[in-house]
Amino acid sequence: MSEETLDKIVSLAKRRGFVYPGSEIYGGLANTWDYGPLGVELINNIKQAWRRKFITERTDVVELDSAILLNPKVWEASGHVSNFSDPLTDCKKCKARARADKLIEEWNEEKNTEIFPENWAGEKTPTSDLYEFININKIVCPKCGKLDWTEPKAFNLMFKTEQGVIEGEGTQIYLRPETCQGIFINFKNIQTTSRKKVPFGICQIGKSFRNEITPGNFIFRTREFEQMEMEFFCKPGTEMDWFNYWKDFTYKWFISLGVKEENLRMRDHEADELAFYSNATTDVEYKYPFGWGELCGIASRTDYDLKQHIEFSGKDLSYFDEAAKEKYVPFVIEPSLGVQRTALIVLNDAYTEEEIKEGDTRIVLKLHHTLAPFKMAVLPLSKKLGDDARKVFDLLVQKLGWNIDLDMIGSIGKRYRRQDEIGTPYCITFDFDSLEDSSVTVRDRDTMEQERIKIDDLLHYFIKKFIF
Ligand SMILES: [Zn+2]
Incomplete structure (x- = not known):
């Protein structure tokens, strides 16, 4: 990464x-x-x-x-009124703004020491102590290299x-x-x-x-x-x-x-x-x-x-x-x-680039089922099948109550890629054979394997498949 x-x-x-x-x-x-x-x-x-x-x-x-x-x-x-603050200091030379406690922390890390070990804790560590420490140890501005800080002021983080x-x-x-x-x-x-x-x-x-x-x-x-x-x-x-x-x-x-x-x-x-x-x-x-x-x-x-x-x-x-x-x-x-x-x-963690065949890679978001924005997408192979695919979409969305996409635009290959990129676990393709055999093709996002499933069996199929 x-x-x-x-x-x-x-x-x-x-x-x-x-x-x-x-x-x-x-x-x-x-x-x-x-x-x-x-x-x-x-x-x-x-x-x-x-x-x-x-x-x-x-x-x-x-x-x-x-x-x-x-x-x-x-x-x-x-x-929060008295303690929820950062000690801010400004470089008078270049106007860079910094947290005084962070400057000291980084200085400690660099020197591998813990001379000023306490964490900034609002009123408990006076800003004047931080100021003195910065000047004695010559902790310069990381931006311009000069040592010319204003005295740190406690800046409350509440809006x-x-x-x-x-x-x-x-x-x-x-x-x-x-x-x-x-x-x-x-x-x-x-x-x-x-x-x-x-x-x-x-x-x-x-x-x-x-x-x-x-x-x-x-x-x-x-x-x-x-x-x-x-x-x-x-x-x-x-x-x-x-x-x-x-x-x-x-x-x-x-x-x-x-x-x-x-x-x-x-x-x-x-x-x-x-x-x-x-x-x-x-x-x-x-x-x-x-x-x-x-x-x-x-x-x-x-x-x-x-x-x-x-x-x-x-x-x-x-x-x-x-x-x-x-x-x-x-x-x-x-x-x-x-x-x-x-x-x-x-x-x-979900973002994956995969070579599927030589010279051809796909981006796929391997999101957990429960997090995927769309649980599945219904894709009619041709616009002519839009109305029939819509019936499958209606059945699933009404019975399952999940967020499902009905994606009609573009070649089927491009639609698969789009659904892979947004992490949709399953694509359901309604093709011309579907009119004859009342079945659809279900494609798995991660394995890209395809399975022919009866429309009547879809609800049962997905309830079993989904991990919540
Ligand atoms: Zn500066």
């Missing part, structure tokens, strides 16, 4: 209607992307696959869809906006930077109305916004993205068992979607790397075309969030354990992942 692979995926994504550059006709808006017809299907299928494993198939997990706009006190309680119609008189609020706080503030509502007993989990899928300084690598890091998060509430003292359980569960979920094991690895955070509220965190990392990077995080968040909300709201968010007759604030395990990042890795 290489950067070249990423270019090929970006190009295919645009050509076939998965992902377009955002606001393209106006020259774009940096690092925004719009999801076209097939992209929407892929994204929805990823979310559906996650919901199915994490919610539907379980009896101890429920779902929430909270507002994106929350009372600004939520973000004071969570620590600010105003609620209310009168300019300047509204309340300043934020677009949520994570979905999990909506879960914490609804813990009591959900626990009492769903009658769930601890241990249980609450999931949420939704948009989050972060004013990242260095977005990029296609849809890997964007300022607007969708998260799939679960907060699993458990009794204090049991959190390490649950932490290990959800680590394993999340990893297996990726494997079940056909993600290649050689591209995945687990990385436990070192003690000095842990967020201050966490007593254990593991990242699932993926080997992207641009190198290993974070895919998903599983964090043991202790009782930090609930306790903060108890303090800031003055409400009792503790749990009464009937069986043990004791009251406690639950501990929390959080598997958290990005929908778009998952889309990027499944596209990357």
Whole structure:
């Protein structure tokens, strides 16, 4: 894999209607992307696959869809107002902007030392310390080579906006930077109305916004993205068992979607790397075309969030354990992942160039059945057969309820190639013989083998074939 692979995926994504550059006709808006017809299907299928494993198939997990706009006190309680920031510095010579902590990190890597080991943690590491360190060690601008930085300023990553119609008189609020706080503030509502007993989990899928300084690598890091998060509430003292359980569960979920094991690895955070509220965190990392990077995080968040909300709201968010007759604030395990990042890795793993005969290659997206935008495509061999093919399409789409393509345009060979490129697992060709024998030809995307199947047997055939 290489950067070249990423270019090929970006190009295919645009050509076939998965992902377009955002606001393209106006020259774009940096690092925004719009999801076209097939992209929407892929994204929805990823979310559906996650919901199915994490919610539907379980009896101890429920779902929430909270507002994106929350009372600004939520973000004071969570620590985001004071701590969710990057220390930014500008090169006075060439105007390059950099993260002071990253400059130091890279310097450490280069020198193979860890002289300034602490991670940037908002108020906990004064920006003046970073500034002093940079100047003493002469960490120059990577762009122009000069040492002339401004003193770093903590730049909050939350998007600010105003609620209310009168300019300047509204309340300043934020677009949520994570979905999990909506879960914490609804813990009591959900626990009492769903009658769930601890241990249980609450999931949420939704948009989050972060004013990242260095977005990029296609849809890997964007300022607007969708998260799939679960907060699993458990009794204090049991959190390490649950932490290990959800680590394993999340990893297996990726494997079940056909993600290649050689591209995945687990990385436990070192003690000095842990967020201050966490007593254990593991990242699932993926080997992207641009190198290993974070895919998903599983964090043991202790009782930090609930306790903060108890303090800031003055409400009792503790749990009464009937069986043990004791009251406690639950501990929390959080598997958290990005929908778009998952889309990027499944596209990357699925992208295949195959030589089918000498000098003839095809591009095929070997997507897992459950993720493929179209589960199958119905192709009349000739336009004259369009109406009859349509009947097969109607039968399948109505009985199976899956997204199916009816593709009439182009030679049959070209249509096969198009369906291969967008990852359609099966093509169903209706030809002139079909009028006589009431059968169609089913072509398998991966093996390219063809099979003659009675139209009456199609439903049964596909229900058996499909892996969800
Ligand atoms: Zn510079």
